[in-house]
Amino acid sequence: SQQGEEDPQALSIQEGENATMNCxxxxxxxxxxxxxxxxxxxxxxxxxxxxxxxEKHSGRLRVTLDTSKKSSxxxxxxxxxxxxxxxxxxxxxxxxxxxxxxxxxxxxxxIP
Amino acid sequence: xxxxxxxxxxxxxxxxxxxxxxxxxxxxxxxxxxYRQSLGQGPExxxxxxxTGAADDSGLPNDRFFAVRPEGSVSTLKIQRTERGDSAxxxxxxxxxxxxxxxxxxxxxxxxx
Numbered sequence: 001s002q003q004g005e006e007d008p009q010a011l012s013i014q015e016g017e018n019a020t021m022n023c024x025x026x027x028x029x030x031x032x033x034x035x036x037x038x039x040x041x042x043x044x045x046x047x048x049x050x051x052x053x054x055e056k057h058s059g060r061l062r063v064t065l066d067t068s069k070k071s072s073x074x075x076x077x078x079x080x081x082x083x084x085x086x087x088x089x090x091x092x093x094x095x096x097x098x099x100x101x102x103x104x105x106x107x108x109x110x111i112p
Numbered sequence: 113x114x115x116x117x118x119x120x121x122x123x124x125x126x127x128x129x130x131x132x133x134x135x136x137x138x139x140x141x142x143x144x145x146x147y148r149q150s151l152g153q154g155p156e157x158x159x160x161x162x163x164t165g166a167a168d169d170s171g172l173p174n175d176r177f178f179a180v181r182p183e184g185s186v187s188t189l190k191i192q193r194t195e196r197g198d199s200a201x202x203x204x205x206x207x208x209x210x211x212x213x214x215x216x217x218x219x220x221x222x223x224x225x
Contacts, residue, residue, distance in 0.1 A: 030211060031211060033213060033214075035216075041218070042203070042216045042217060042218045042219060043155070043203070043205075043214075043216040044216070045213040045214060045215070045216075048212070048213050088154050088155070090154075092211065096168070098143075098160045098162070098167055098168050098210055098211075099157055099160065099168050099170065099171070100145070100157060100214065101157060102147075102154035102155045102156070102157075103154050104152075104153055104154050105153075105154050
């Protein structure tokens with residue numbers, strides 16, 4: 001079974017709007033990471049948030065973590081066409097934090 | 113500096129053949145990961161190396177899959193008696209240490225006919 005699952009599976013928005021993606025997981029984590037993958041290209045790391053952190057920012061990206069609900073969200077503000085990609089959350093559990101488990105991803109389309 | 117590189121970028125083979133996929137991590141990165149990604153899915157963990165040793169190989173699907181990292185740098189993923197279900201993109205990532213962000217290579221697309 002999946003450790004982490006993103007929601008929604010697909011999201012389509014207009015350029016300039018904000019995009020929010022959620023990730024839920026099952027087992028207590030050591031850290032949670034978000035990655036982006038453009039079509040046909042490799043994965044790029046966006047943000048790593050540790051279990052003792054609640055919020056992190058990087059440019060137009062904001063990640064929150066709620067360990068009581070076992071969930072995280074990724075907010076992209078003022079979206080651009082170049083943000084069109086698949087977004088994955090990846091978790092490292094407390095008992096096996098070398099084994100990073102990815103969710104199935106959210107496919108984001110930003111329409112110019 | 114150079115990123116993670118993987119060779120070949122594409123590999124087409126016939127069912128039953130043996131293949132080797134190579135990963136060159138970022139210099140100085142002690143942690144190295146192999147993943148497999150099928151179309152429309154997230155990367156699936158295969159194996160993790162810390163230095164030369166396989167610290168966690170619990171993701172390898174069966175004993176046809178094997179990976180080595182003899183000098184703690186370059187790693188090779190070896191697949192014996194390939195099956196059509198092995199077709200996927202094989203991704204390699206490295207990290208300066210455990211519990212840190214991973215830097216991914218472009219992947220090797222394996223097609224088993």
